[in-house]
Amino acid sequence: MKDDRKKVVVVGSGGRLGSSLLKFLGRAHQVIGFDHKQLDLGSIRSIDEALGELDFDCLFLTGALTAVDYCETHEQEAFAINATGPGRIADISAGKGAHVTYVSTDMVFGGSKPDPYVESDKPDPISVYGASKLAGETAVLEYSQANLVARVSWVYGPGRPAFPEWIIGKACSEANLTLPGDKVCCPTYTLDLIEWMAALAFGSPGGPASGIYHLCNSRPCTWREWGQFCIDTARDAGIPVIAGEIAGVPVDSVPAFVAKRPLNSAMSTEKFTGLTGIRPREWKQSLRDFVIQDGSFARYQLTPHVP
Numbered sequence: 602m603k604d605d606r607k608k609v610v611v612v613g614s615g616g617r618l619g620s621s622l623l624k625f626l627g628r629a630h631q632v633i634g635f636d637h638k639q640l641d642l643g644s645i646r647s648i649d650e651a652l653g654e655l656d657f658d659c660l661f662l663t664g665a666l667t668a669v670d671y672c673e674t675h676e677q678e679a680f681a682i683n684a685t686g687p688g689r690i691a692d693i694s695a696g697k698g699a700h701v702t703y704v705s706t707d708m709v710f711g712g713s714k715p716d717p718y719v720e721s722d723k724p725d726p727i728s729v730y731g732a733s734k735l736a737g738e739t740a741v742l743e744y745s746q747a748n749l750v751a752r753v754s755w756v757y758g759p760g761r762p763a764f765p766e767w768i769i770g771k772a773c774s775e776a777n778l779t780l781p782g783d784k785v786c787c788p789t790y791t792l793d794l795i796e797w798m799a800a801l802a803f804g805s806p807g808g809p810a811s812g813i814y815h816l817c818n819s820r821p822c823t824w825r826e827w828g829q830f831c832i833d834t835a836r837d838a839g840i841p842v843i844a845g846e847i848a849g850v851p852v853d854s855v856p857a858f859v860a861k862r863p864l865n866s867a868m869s870t871e872k873f874t875g876l877t878g879i880r881p882r883e884w885k886q887s888l889r890d891f892v893i894q895d896g897s898f899a900r901y902q903l904t905p906h907v908p
């Protein structure tokens with residue numbers, strides 16, 4: 602019998618998105634994952650050793666240096682991991698005729714547009730992280746126009762704590778919380794995202810999608826609104842939250858932020874819907890599923906860390 606399964610590589614398989622993608626794609630395809638220890642994106646030699654002799658049809662690049670404030674003071678390292686390494690991966694993949702999906706970020710945008718950004722908007726990053734990811738996008742698309750860039754934002758999900766675990770953890774020990782009320786974005790649930798990514802890579806008989814696509818849950822919100830809904834949902838789930846209304850503050854007033862954040866980096870997903878017919882559900886539905894229903898929300902991970 603003919604084996605229709607694709608040979609798939611996930612680079613960054615130890616991360617939040619990469620670990621869920623590895624599990625999900627493994628149900629239908631032959632998947633090999635490389636975590637940070639197995640493949641260092643900052644080392645061309647490591648990339649060559651891991652992928653040079655490997656036979657694969659497509660590769661998902663979810664690994665990255667994602668610590669936005671660390672990147673601001675480690676520019677060379679950020680560009681090596683987020684741009685030069687991905688370029689090398691695209692080079693190797695092009696040589697094998699393999700398709701690459703590079704996961705990028707809303708932070709390629711400067712944040713001054715009043716409406717959600719569309720794929721044809723010109724990127725204008727205001728942080729080293731955003732600039733390094735934009736350079737990664739360019740490198741990956743330069744090696745093959747058939748490759749795909751999936752821009753995502755405010756990612757959370759099972760496997761590694763993100764903003765929801767952080768704010769709910771804080772809300773269990775502090776009554777008075779503040780969050781930026783002027784920064785607007787779209788949260789993205791990894792368990793939704795992996796299905797959208799698979800639809801782009803495998804859903805069409807004409808082959809994998811190419812170019813740039815924005816992928817996030819629908820309806821933009823402020824950071825304060827996101828945090829408020831996280832703690833209200835946690836309370837509904839029986840988590841002993843003591844915080845009430847979160848007060849809004851300007852994003853520029855947060856002392857922990859070294860890098861600038863775009864004020865509005867909400868993204869439109871109309872292009873994705875036009876191609877696949879899939880309309881991403883609202884972020885509040887996904888968040889409720891994560892905290893209450895899916896069983897993947899880890900209460901033991903409610904420990905403060907910088908989001």
Ligand SMILES: NC(=O)c1ccc[n+]([C@@H]2O[C@H](COP(=O)([O-])OP(=O)(O)OC[C@H]3O[C@@H](n4cnc5c(N)ncnc54)[C@H](OP(=O)(O)O)[C@@H]3O)[C@@H](O)[C@H]2O)c1
Nearest residue numbers: 615616617618637641642643663664665706753754755756
């Ligand atoms: N998280 C967000 O809110 C967000 C927003 C927009 C875009 N994105 C993009 O979405 C993708 C997935 O993010 P995520 O939420 O899954 O983040 P994550 O959990 O931090 O995953 C990133 C992975 O990359 C690995 N990594 C770091 N440096 C590496 C290196 N030099 N070589 C190989 N691997 C390395 C990390 O390993 P270690 O932890 O072991 O170092 C981690 O497993 C990234 O491309 C990110 O840029 C994320």
